[in-house]
Amino acid sequence: MELDPNVLHVAIRWLHVAAMATAFGGAITVLALSTKPGPDSANAVLSVAIRYEWMFWAAAGVLAMTGIGNLAAFGAALLGPATNWGATFVLKLGSVLTLVVLSLPRTLAVARMSSTGGSARASVTTVRNLYGATTATFAVILALAVWLAHG
């Protein structure tokens, strides 16, 4: 029995959206936790951030893998880079690459803060700035993705 290619493409899209929801939703959660932390919750915020970093990298791998699967579904009908759709796609891909590259120092900074301790208040401020930037970049990528899908 042969698998219907449409079922496969829907499954890949579902996985892509689920990974994006995990990565974006997780970044918003850590940002929200670090925005107005309680007096004794700095270590808890760092602990959640560390767990998020594990999930983020799993989601990044799944997003890259399924993103290429989504592109393959277009086949020869994939619009070229000279079109409006193509220019927006290049912008989205560039934003994703930038997010991936700048996420490594974020992960390492969180791991460093977690392993060395230091001022809890300063750590929470750093976490808030890091996840604020991550959330903003995700929002831009999501806006570009919505435009590509429905624009």
Add this chain to the structure above:
Amino acid sequence: MKLVTWSLATFHATAFVLAIVLFAYSRNALGAGLSGLNTFVGLGLFVALWATTYVTTSRALKGLDLISSARDRGVYPRRTLRWGAANGMSFLAILGMVALVAAIANTRPGQVTSGILVPALFIAPIALVVSAAVGGAVGALFGIIDLGLFALAGLSGGEAEPTA
């Protein structure tokens, strides 16, 4: 499994693939390449690259503490060349096995030895040398990029002493 290993390995695999896709698409060469690729094979190859990159990154980081030791961060780029080459060869071996099985499945039994196995035997050593060179170069490039990103994360100074 350590977070630094997991993040570095996934960073290398995803950034490498994204950079290739961005380069190919901007030169209008992506559609033709992807349309000839079976979806399951494409997903499987990415998982294979992710797995070999994780294993080789894990070996490259063996015994090193990149977070706390400046000396270990100095040793790391030299290892990326060697383990990048190992990653290139490992991925090619998987790619070669998939291609070999697909070719054998689509060839008449009487022609498998002369048409597939003998040419593969001649091509394999050359392909392994090329994949080691490409893998080593990509590994060394990532070693340099990683050093810059370590510095951006505040890991450029001397030994970080625990303060708590």
